[in-house]
Amino acid sequence: MRPAQAPERTERTPSAPPSFRSRALSYLLEGRPKDRAWQVLDLGVPNQNNLDFFARRGANYAIEDLYRTLEPSRKGQGYDVSRMEALDNLLSFGEGTTFDLILAWDVLNFLPREALALISSRLAPHCRPGTELYALITMEAAIPALPGNARILDEETIGLAGWDGERSRPSPHHTAAVLGEAMAPFVVDKTYLLKLQMHEFLVEYRPGQDPVAKGPIKGGRR
Amino acid sequence: MSNRDDDRKPLKAPENRGGGTGRPATIGASIAVRGELVGREDLTIDGTFEGQIAVKGCLVTIGSQGQVEGEIHAKTIAVEGQVKGNLIAEDQVVVRASGKMEGDIQAPRVALDEGCQFKGKIDMEPGVKKNEATGSESAKGGGEKSPGSGASGEKDDGDSKPASSASEPLKSESTEKDSSAQSGSQPPSGQGQIPQHGSGGGNGNRHKRR
Numbered sequence: 168m169r170p171a172q173a174p175e176r177t178e179r180t181p182s183a184p185p186s187f188r189s190r191a192l193s194y195l196l197e198g199r200p201k202d203r204a205w206q207v208l209d210l211g212v213p214n215q216n217n218l219d220f221f222a223r224r225g226a227n228y229a230i231e232d233l234y235r236t237l238e239p240s241r242k243g244q245g246y247d248v249s250r251m252e253a254l255d256n257l258l259s260f261g262e263g264t265t266f267d268l269i270l271a272w273d274v275l276n277f278l279p280r281e282a283l284a285l286i287s288s289r290l291a292p293h294c295r296p297g298t299e300l301y302a303l304i305t306m307e308a309a310i311p312a313l314p315g316n317a318r319i320l321d322e323e324t325i326g327l328a329g330w331d332g333e334r335s336r337p338s339p340h341h342t343a344a345v346l347g348e349a350m351a352p353f354v355v356d357k358t359y360l361l362k363l364q365m366h367e368f369l370v371e372y373r374p375g376q377d378p379v380a381k382g383p384i385k386g387g388r389r
Numbered sequence: 390m391s392n393r394d395d396d397r398k399p400l401k402a403p404e405n406r407g408g409g410t411g412r413p414a415t416i417g418a419s420i421a422v423r424g425e426l427v428g429r430e431d432l433t434i435d436g437t438f439e440g441q442i443a444v445k446g447c448l449v450t451i452g453s454q455g456q457v458e459g460e461i462h463a464k465t466i467a468v469e470g471q472v473k474g475n476l477i478a479e480d481q482v483v484v485r486a487s488g489k490m491e492g493d494i495q496a497p498r499v500a501l502d503e504g505c506q507f508k509g510k511i512d513m514e515p516g517v518k519k520n521e522a523t524g525s526e527s528a529k530g531g532g533e534k535s536p537g538s539g540a541s542g543e544k545d546d547g548d549s550k551p552a553s554s555a556s557e558p559l560k561s562e563s564t565e566k567d568s569s570a571q572s573g574s575q576p577p578s579g580q581g582q583i584p585q586h587g588s589g590g591g592n593g594n595r596h597k598r599r
Contacts (some may be wrong), residue, residue: 215502
């Protein structure tokens with residue numbers, strides 16, 4: 168009788184971060200301006216993938232690592248909202264700078280509601296009617312210590328590293344209603360449900376309108 | 390040294406008097422300089438510099454201990470330390486993992502190594518003036534394409550811009566008809582070339598479209 172063979176030893180390779188098909192990204196690409204450069208603001212960590220993606224599409228690309236601005240040490244220790252208000256350099260761009268698209272990625276999950284209002288007020292001078300803010304909002308009860316690292320992999324796919332590990336902080340449970348109220352005059356325009364227990368939110372800058380969310384909210388499992 | 394009475398006259402680098410060690414000029418870690426610096430050779434800043442630097446056609450490296458506040462004009466700029474100000478490069482700007490930058494970048498190619506800190510705008514078409522208000526674009530005189538650019542006539546769903554280069558050859562995305570030469574994305578050998586440090590841009594993810 169043959170002795171039992173030990174199972175083949177397989178190489179342990181780091182697993183690729185979870186990715187998802189993004190309907191919101193497809194929607195944004197379809198709606199990008201055709202007659203001028205796309206003005207994009209990325210509020211995540213600097214990322215070559217994202218830079219190249221937008222550079223190929225002729226976009227003017229700006230970056231502010233929002234979470235690092237709020238918590239420079241990036242140790243997941245939280246921050247004081249009153250200190251945030253005192254940050255002169257928070258979302259400060261040149262006068263006249265306006266963006267068509269703001270990528271908040273998963274950062275809003277790490278901010279309390281009061282911070283959303285502050286961020287909205289700082290972004291408003293740099294928005295034009297129709298500016299879209301893209302956000303990934305979790306439905307989970309707990310979140311990692313720090314925001315993840317989102318990369319656009321292609322025109323339909325986004326990878327999100329950092330959410331496949333330990334959950335160490337309670338989630339603020341932002342809902343569409345919370346976003347709409349806290350971030351007025353931004354209004355929730357579209358949502359898409361993801362398998363990652365997250366929603367993609369497109370929040371549109373609509374100055375002068377009622378902060379209550381308007382328009383159909385679409386969902387679809389991805 | 391510039392004469393304060395001739396502030397309107399741009400400072401000119403002296404003519405190349407021959408010789409030279411082949412090593413970059415260096416502002417050492419214990420040196421602090423404030424003013425205007427022009428030159429025709431590669432420059433490394435390990436100390437502190439406040440002002441304007443113009444070494445067109447050459448490489449400027451802000452070392453890991455270096456701190457610069459001001460504007461830098463060069464062929465290639467590598468940031469390993471801290472920069473507060475704008476960077477204008479004829480070829481490429483690289484922000485290394487240890488780099489911290491706040492300011493705007495104008496360069497045909499930009500590489501952001503994973504872990505770097507950056508706040509500002511990136512303009513990879515510095516030769517084209519983009520008019521946001523009117524939506525028109527007009528080419529400035531002297532705008533040049535980077536060596537890595539190509540297939541400018543190809544368009545795929547409006548994606549006509551070639552890939553930028555990272556500090557490692559950039560692989561095209563699956564949906565892109567990108568025929569830009571990967572090898573062409575590297576700076577030419579000789580003056581102005583960034584030594585490769587091994588850490589490339591954070592574009593390791595490749596995802597095939599179903």
